Amino acid sequence: MLILQKGFNYSQDGPGNRLVYHLQGCNFRCKWCSNPESMNGEDKNAKNYTVEELLSEAKRSRMMFFDGGGVTFTGGECTLQYKELTELLKKLRAEGINTAIETNASSPYLLKIAENIDYLIADFKHYDTDIHKKWIGVGNEAVKANLEKIFASGRQIHIRIPVIKNINDNPQGFVDYFKSFDTSSAVFEFLSYHEFGKDKWTEDYEIEDGFVSDETIEKFIKLFKQNGMKVTKT
Ligand code: SF4
Numbered sequence: 001m002l003i004l005q006k007g008f009n010y011s012q013d014g015p016g017n018r019l020v021y022h023l024q025g026c027n028f029r030c031k032w033c034s035n036p037e038s039m040n041g042e043d044k045n046a047k048n049y050t051v052e053e054l055l056s057e058a059k060r061s062r063m064m065f066f067d068g069g070g071v072t073f074t075g076g077e078c079t080l081q082y083k084e085l086t087e088l089l090k091k092l093r094a095e096g097i098n099t100a101i102e103t104n105a106s107s108p109y110l111l112k113i114a115e116n117i118d119y120l121i122a123d124f125k126h127y128d129t130d131i132h133k134k135w136i137g138v139g140n141e142a143v144k145a146n147l148e149k150i151f152a153s154g155r156q157i158h159i160r161i162p163v164i165k166n167i168n169d170n171p172q173g174f175v176d177y178f179k180s181f182d183t184s185s186a187v188f189e190f191l192s193y194h195e196f197g198k199d200k201w202t203e204d205y206e207i208e209d210g211f212v213s214d215e216t217i218e219k220f221i222k223l224f225k226q227n228g229m230k231v232t233k234t
Contacts, residue, residue: 001021001023001048001049001050001051001054001081001084001085001088002023002024002025002041002042002046002047002048002081003021003022003023003024003046003047003048003049003054004022004023004024004035004037004038004043004045004046004075004076005022005045006019006020006021006022007019007020008020008064009072010067010069011234012234013072013074013100013102013121014069014070014072014098014100014102014118014119014121015067015068015069015070015098015100015119016065016066016067016068016069016070016098017064017065017066017067017069018065018069018070018071018072018100019057019058019061019064019065019069019070019071019072020071020072020073020074021054021071021072021073021074021078022035022038022074022075022076023038023073023074023075023076023077023078023080023081023085024038024040024041024042024043024046024075024076025038025039025040025041025075025076025077025080025081026038026039026075026076026077026080026104027077027080027104027106027138028077028104028106028136028137028138029136029137029138030125030135030136031135031136031205031206031207032135032162032164032193032195032197032207032210033197034194034196034197034200035075035076035197035200036197036200036201036202036203037200038075038076039076051084051087051088051091054088055088055091055092055095058071058092058095058097059095059097062097065097065098068098069098070092070097070098070099070100070118071092071097071098071099071100072099072100072101072102072119073085073089073100073101073102074101074102074103075102075103075104077103077104077106077107078101078102078103079101079103079106079107079109079110079113080107082107082109082112082113085101085113086109086112086113086116089113089116089117090116093116093118098118098119099116099117099118099119100117100118100119100120100121101113101117101120101121102121102122102123102160103120103121103122103123104122104123104125104143105122105123105124105142105143105146105147106138106142106143106146107142107146108142110146111146111149111150111153114150114155119156119158120150120155120156120157120158121157121158121159121160122143122146122147122150122157122158122159122160123159123160123161123162124143124147124159124160124161124174125140125143125161125162125168126140126167126168127140127173127174127176127177128140128173129141131167131168135167144177147159147181148181150185150186151181151182151183151185151186152181152182153185154182154184154185155185156185156186157185157186157187158186158187158189158232159186159187159188159189160188160189160190160191161174161188161189161190161191161220162191162193163190163191163192163193163212163216163217163220164193164207164210164212165193165209165210165211165212165216166209166210167207167210169212169216171219171220171223171224172223174220174224175223175224175227175229178224178227178229179227179229183229184230186229186230187230187231187232188224188229188230188231188232189231189232189233189234190217190220190221190231192211192212192217193207193210193211193212195207195210
């Protein structure tokens with residue numbers, strides 16, 4: 001598996017203290033991506049590991065998985081390496097190690113992969129497919145289709161919305177979309193735009209002022225709660 005970076009992180013990539021693997025490669029081109037070096041299929045800092053090497057590393061790290069922790073795969077987009085990812089997830093679970101992924105939710109294999117995941121985190125960036133395509137490079141149809149199947153199945157899902165000024169800072173549009181479904185198995189989180197990855201962009205960085213106020217995030221929280229949806233902050 002091609003891994004860009006790895007390390008431990010607490011609370012933001014699933015429950016407890018987790019060993020987090022950033023897999024190389026992404027099928028999206030979010031204009032605000034904080035890991036632009038992960039987008040392409042290769043990077044000078046990415047390294048290949050076998051499933052057995054990663055399994056062995058996770059087993060050696062058991063003592064670090066406190067407070068319900070385990071292993072998380074993120075990206076880039078971890079589901080692009082779905083064959084190896086599925087094999088590793090199954091082996092981790094067989095060892096009793098908690099598994100999580102953070103995904104852009106576009107993979108046709110997502111539901112299959114999710115069978116071996118304890119904690120599923122999915123981004124949802126825009127409810128309008130044309131705007132999604134403008135800022136991300138592809139429409140949102142595949143993401144919506146996956147989310148709708150997950151809502152119908154009732155499995156747990158943690159949905160993260162990165163909120164960016166003048167791009168997707170209208171909570172009503174999100175609520176109008178989500179309220180058509182039974183989202184009782186979902187919890188929603190709103191992430192304020194930041195520019196931590198801006199210096200790593202080699203192409204022009206096109207977001208001019210994406211910062212949102214605390215009041216904007218509060219509006220999201222309030223409207224989602226008013227519509228019966230669960231909200232969290234990690
Ligand atoms: S989905 Fe994530 S990794 Fe891929 S381009 Fe968007 S922000 Fe970057």
